[in-house]
Amino acid sequence: MKSPFKKSFKTELLIWFLVVSLVPMVLLGTFLISMSRSQLKREYEIKTLAELENVETAIAGYCDEIHELANKISKSPEIKKGIMSRDSWIKNKAYVELYDLTNAYRSQIWFDIYDVSGKNVFSTTSRVGAEILPSYWGILKTAKSHPDQFELKKVSQYSENDGVRIEGAKAILNDDEECIGYVVLGLTDAGLKAMLEGSYDSGSCIAVLDEFWEEIYSTNEAKERNLAQILRERRMNGESIKQDSDELVFYISKLDDLKLYIVLGREHLITGEITRTMYGVMSIMAVVSLGLCLLAAGIITGFLLKPIKDMRNAMKVVREGDLHVRVDNRRTDELGELAESFNLMTGRLEAHIETQIAQQKELNESNIAMMQAQLNPHFLYNTLDTIKWGAKEHGADELASLVSNLAKLLRTSISGNQFITLKQEMELVNNYINIQNIRFKDGFTYDEELPMELEDVMVPKLIVQPIVENAIIHGLSESNRGHIFVNIWHEFTGVDSEEILHIDVEDDGKGFDEDILKALNSSDKNELKGHIGFKNADTIIRLNYGEKYGIKAANQEKGAIVSIIMPILNYSDNQREILQ
Amino acid sequence: METSIKNYFNRIFGQMLLITCVVFAGLFLSACGKKEEDGDFLLEEDDKLVVYTSHKEEIYGPIVREFEDRTGIWVEVIAGGTNEMLDRIRQEKENPAGDIMFGGGVDSLQVYADCFEAYRSEKSDQLNDAYSSSTDSYTVFSRLPIVICYNSKLVNDASLPRSWVYILNDYWKGKIAFASPENSGSSYTAIESLIQILSEDYGLTEDEIMNRFLDNLDNDLLEKSGAVLDRVISGEKMIGICLEEAALKAMKTNPDLGILYPQEGTTALPDGTAIIKNARHMDNARLFLEFSVCEDVQKLLGDRMYRRSVRVENANGENFERFYDIDRSIADRQRILERFNYIKKETE
Numbered sequence: 001m002k003s004p005f006k007k008s009f010k011t012e013l014l015i016w017f018l019v020v021s022l023v024p025m026v027l028l029g030t031f032l033i034s035m036s037r038s039q040l041k042r043e044y045e046i047k048t049l050a051e052l053e054n055v056e057t058a059i060a061g062y063c064d065e066i067h068e069l070a071n072k073i074s075k076s077p078e079i080k081k082g083i084m085s086r087d088s089w090i091k092n093k094a095y096v097e098l099y100d101l102t103n104a105y106r107s108q109i110w111f112d113i114y115d116v117s118g119k120n121v122f123s124t125t126s127r128v129g130a131e132i133l134p135s136y137w138g139i140l141k142t143a144k145s146h147p148d149q150f151e152l153k154k155v156s157q158y159s160e161n162d163g164v165r166i167e168g169a170k171a172i173l174n175d176d177e178e179c180i181g182y183v184v185l186g187l188t189d190a191g192l193k194a195m196l197e198g199s200y201d202s203g204s205c206i207a208v209l210d211e212f213w214e215e216i217y218s219t220n221e222a223k224e225r226n227l228a229q230i231l232r233e234r235r236m237n238g239e240s241i242k243q244d245s246d247e248l249v250f251y252i253s254k255l256d257d258l259k260l261y262i263v264l265g266r267e268h269l270i271t272g273e274i275t276r277t278m279y280g281v282m283s284i285m286a287v288v289s290l291g292l293c294l295l296a297a298g299i300i301t302g303f304l305l306k307p308i309k310d311m312r313n314a315m316k317v318v319r320e321g322d323l324h325v326r327v328d329n330r331r332t333d334e335l336g337e338l339a340e341s342f343n344l345m346t347g348r349l350e351a352h353i354e355t356q357i358a359q360q361k362e363l364n365e366s367n368i369a370m371m372q373a374q375l376n377p378h379f380l381y382n383t384l385d386t387i388k389w390g391a392k393e394h395g396a397d398e399l400a401s402l403v404s405n406l407a408k409l410l411r412t413s414i415s416g417n418q419f420i421t422l423k424q425e426m427e428l429v430n431n432y433i434n435i436q437n438i439r440f441k442d443g444f445t446y447d448e449e450l451p452m453e454l455e456d457v458m459v460p461k462l463i464v465q466p467i468v469e470n471a472i473i474h475g476l477s478e479s480n481r482g483h484i485f486v487n488i489w490h491e492f493t494g495v496d497s498e499e500i501l502h503i504d505v506e507d508d509g510k511g512f513d514e515d516i517l518k519a520l521n522s523s524d525k526n527e528l529k530g531h532i533g534f535k536n537a538d539t540i541i542r543l544n545y546g547e548k549y550g551i552k553a554a555n556q557e558k559g560a561i562v563s564i565i566m567p568i569l570n571y572s573d574n575q576r577e578i579l580q
Numbered sequence: 581m582e583t584s585i586k587n588y589f590n591r592i593f594g595q596m597l598l599i600t601c602v603v604f605a606g607l608f609l610s611a612c613g614k615k616e617e618d619g620d621f622l623l624e625e626d627d628k629l630v631v632y633t634s635h636k637e638e639i640y641g642p643i644v645r646e647f648e649d650r651t652g653i654w655v656e657v658i659a660g661g662t663n664e665m666l667d668r669i670r671q672e673k674e675n676p677a678g679d680i681m682f683g684g685g686v687d688s689l690q691v692y693a694d695c696f697e698a699y700r701s702e703k704s705d706q707l708n709d710a711y712s713s714s715t716d717s718y719t720v721f722s723r724l725p726i727v728i729c730y731n732s733k734l735v736n737d738a739s740l741p742r743s744w745v746y747i748l749n750d751y752w753k754g755k756i757a758f759a760s761p762e763n764s765g766s767s768y769t770a771i772e773s774l775i776q777i778l779s780e781d782y783g784l785t786e787d788e789i790m791n792r793f794l795d796n797l798d799n800d801l802l803e804k805s806g807a808v809l810d811r812v813i814s815g816e817k818m819i820g821i822c823l824e825e826a827a828l829k830a831m832k833t834n835p836d837l838g839i840l841y842p843q844e845g846t847t848a849l850p851d852g853t854a855i856i857k858n859a860r861h862m863d864n865a866r867l868f869l870e871f872s873v874c875e876d877v878q879k880l881l882g883d884r885m886y887r888r889s890v891r892v893e894n895a896n897g898e899n900f901e902r903f904y905d906i907d908r909s910i911a912d913r914q915r916i917l918e919r920f921n922y923i924k925k926e927t928e
Contacts, residue, residue: 019593027600134883136876138646154645212648212655236628236656241621252621 009305014297021289029282037275044269051200052251052264058199059208063258066109066185067150070170072101073183079113080172083121083181091122098122108191110164113172114140114182121181133184143169144179152258154210155186164188166216192217205248205265207231213261227265307335311342323350381410402438405431413462422488422501423455425464429486432465436472444472444482454488457501457568460540466533467505467551467562474531475509475560482559483508490568499568508559520553520562534562541566629655629864632669632856634662634683639885647871653864662765666692669856679859680868685765686711686718686852687906693717696854699866703873708890710903711850718852721872722881723888725824725848725900726770728840729809734818735838741819744777744842747796748789754798757811757820762917764805770821771916772909773847777902781844786912790919801920813837824848828886847904850890 073079082094094113102111106124113122118135133140139153152168164186172181187195192208196219200206205222209215213235215228222228225248234241242250248265255262310327317325323346329339384407391400409431412424420428426448433446468484476482487504512520520534538551545566553562633640637659644655660668662684669681673695681689681696689696690713698716701707711720728741741747747756761768774793778784802808808820809830824839831837853872855865871877878889889895 023596132883134876134880137880138642138649142649153649212645214645233656235621235623236654238623 010301017293054199062195074170074172110186112184139169143171147171207263209261211259405434419458422457448486463537471507475507501568503564506561511555511560630678632665632678679861679865681854689718697857718854720850720890723848723850727824729827730819730838732838748792753796755818757808757817759802759805825886845900845902
């Protein structure tokens with residue numbers, strides 16, 4: 001089926017070039033980009049998760065430390081005494097102990113000791129007046145009901161401990177395991193900063209959330225992004241915690257013991273911009289390769305197409321009949337070979353046609369000559385007839401007989417028939433003998449033997465006459481009274497019971513020379529110079545009946561015998577008519 | 581010949597396409613498979629509560645936190661002015677986003693009773709029933725007495741206005757800090773209380789009271805109730821009428837500030853909590869309401885928040901309180917606000 005629009009070789013080539021060059025490149029490019037993206041992402045994730053673990057460890061370690069500290073304070077006998085006593089000496093001793101224990105932490109953590117009713121007894125801060133913390137509420141309540149636990153809680157707004165973010169409380173028990181007071185540790189911003197310091201990259205946003213995802217601490221960046229609040233809102237609204245539109249990737253881990261959540265946010269490693277750049281580079285490469293394809297297609301098409309075009313044009317010229325055209329065949333590749341073949345072909349064609357034309361010309365010339373020659377016989381025949389009647393009038397009977405025989409001979413020989421009956425052929429021979437008898441003044445005698453049943457046998461015209469002529473001219477040339485005898489007979493031979501006709505022409509002349517005899521009986525009768533009649537008769541028989549028939553010659557005791565051997569074909573009347 | 585080559589190429593092309601599809605499908609699937617689940621962080625609806633509040637954070641903050649701690653319910657707080665929140669509730673009546681209204685004077689809550697679910701607290705017998713809702717639309721939360729504050733540097737102990745009626749004395753003309761009742765709910769409660777107490781105790785008419793009071797304000801009406809204490813502390817005004825809560829809190833950092841409970845007594849109109857009709861988290865809303873009137877919260881009101889408990893047991897020994905007629909207050913509202921408007925217009 002033909003395409004509705006014409007596809008040129010160039011476009012087809014271009015399409016395939018594009019398919020071969022662009023498709024794998026684009027596929028490979030896309031594959032590589034996505035592979036490298038996912039690989040980088042995985043590595044980045046591993047790194048970030050390691051960082052998150054660092055932060056976890058830092059927080060857990062710090063919390064363990066301060067828990068240990070809270071334990072020490074709560075177990076200190078001086079402090080226990082100090083809570084129970086009103087003696088200022090004992091209170092001082094308790095303070096000394098408290099300050100001793102908390103030396104390393106006081107810049108980060110506020111330490112307060114409350115009595116069992118929630119009244120502040122000792123404080124490392126310089127707050128004015130005694131503060132009361134409700135013991136039925138919040139951390140003191142938890143500390144009292146779970147004396148072995150140390151839970152960090154976000155400080156509620158009501159506390160005047162400005163700067164304190166989270167508090168942890170521990171119950172102080174007396175020897176009877178009764179609660180006599182509380183030690184409360186308030187972590188300030190500085191404390192939290194110290195806790196996290198060095199555990200995370202500067203590029204990360206860290207937020208520490210409590211059990212209910214309330215913000216406890218955020219790094220500056222996380223604060224700017226309002227990280228804690230956004231995440232809590234999402235969780236409350238049942239939205240996905242991580243959303244595609246986020247500028248950050250979140251990793252969230254839970255510290256089970258402390259009931260804290262750590263959120264680590266990092267910027268996407270592979271931003272949309274980087275991906276866009278990667279695809280952009282790929283697109284540029286695609287465009288470049290498109291250009292290359294166009295160029296290559298152009299060049300290759302030119303390279304391939306030029307000889308083909310030349311050839312096409314040459315063909316067109318040939319189609320119009322001009323065979324002189326030749327194409328450039330300097331190339332050594334297949335196209336060069338093709339051009340060579342083309343040139344050879346046109347050359348041969350040209351030569352062939354030239355020969356044909358020459359032959360035709362020759363043929364035409366001979367035809368013309370023949371036609372010119374054919375004009376004469378009828379005229380000749382009529383003239384001869386006129387001469388005959390003229391001769392009879394003047395009583396020149398001999399001349400009349402001569403002319404009459406010549407006219408008969410001429411009429412038979414110029415008739416258009418190729419075949420005649422044996423009887424007619426023999427009449428023709430008689431006419432010829434008559435003429436020769438007059439010419440040679442009865443120099444020889446002639447006899448013939450033609451059985452009646454063979455009279456109607458069809459034979460090629462003028463096959464006997466040349467043999468007789470030859471016998472008269474060559475055989476009897478040296479004798480005065482020679483004799484020529486034509487004996488016609490037939491036989492049946494071979495498995496097929498073929499009927500073979502023999503026409504023997506015998507003379508009593510000098511016989512054939514040995515070399516002529518040899519030539520006569522060989523297949524090559526070209527050497528028969530001067531015996532052209534022989535050759536012609538032989539050729540006619542062979543052409544008509546096959547190679548095994550023809551003319552045979554032999555010398556006799558006196559003279560020679562020449563036999564014409566040919567089959568008798570039984571022609572129907574119709575065929576006869578056609579042959580005649 | 582040509583077609584066979586074409587077929588060959590087409591087959592190769594088809595195979596390439598197939599391989600590509602497989603590769604991409606693989607990539608796509610692996611990308612999908614890695615998508616993390618939020619399942620760990622999914623909150624059940626049963627664990628949520630949305631609180632609309634007109635309280636300040638220092639009130640709702642600790643209470644909400646403790647509620648979360650004790651129940652494990654996640655609370656989302658949406659805070660705003662009383663009227664703002666009530667309007668919002670009315671707008672969302674068909675499809676309520678909030679579960680409970682925490683805060684707002686009971687007079688206001690009563691006006692919006694149609695938006696609230698009738699609920700009688702299990703602890704209602706332990707609560708002050710003076711202002712309990714006849715339709716159970718709200719439950720009282722804290723009592724907020726109206727008091728007179730003064731700057732002790734400027735006002736001699738002997739000249740203190742120990743009775744409401746002294747406020748009307750010419751002596752205080754231009755010396756009283758008072759916020760516009762149109763802007764401040766507590767300010768309206770204050771003027772209405774003045775009218776109710778004085779008309780009851782002294783037989784004064786509303787007009788007489790209003791005329792003399794407005795005269796004493798000397799055309800100086802403050803925009804916000806918070807400004808009352810500022811003016812008194814700064815000495816611009818000698819005395820002011822405000823809520824006890826605000827005055828007590830300010831006293832903590834301003835030793836010169838004094839509070840006076842007039843001898844006639846004063847009203848302590850409570851604010852309340854109301855469950856929004858058709859709330860999505862009805863059970864949690866009820867839990868929160870019950871929590872708001874539990875012993876601990878009510879004790880904390882007095883201990884840390886300068887408010888008075890609505891629990892009967894915490895009111896022992898109090899004898900200052902006068903009844904505030906809410907119905908009368910609602911009826912008088914338009915008329916009284918117009919008087920203030922009239923005065924204000926004159927000044928402008």
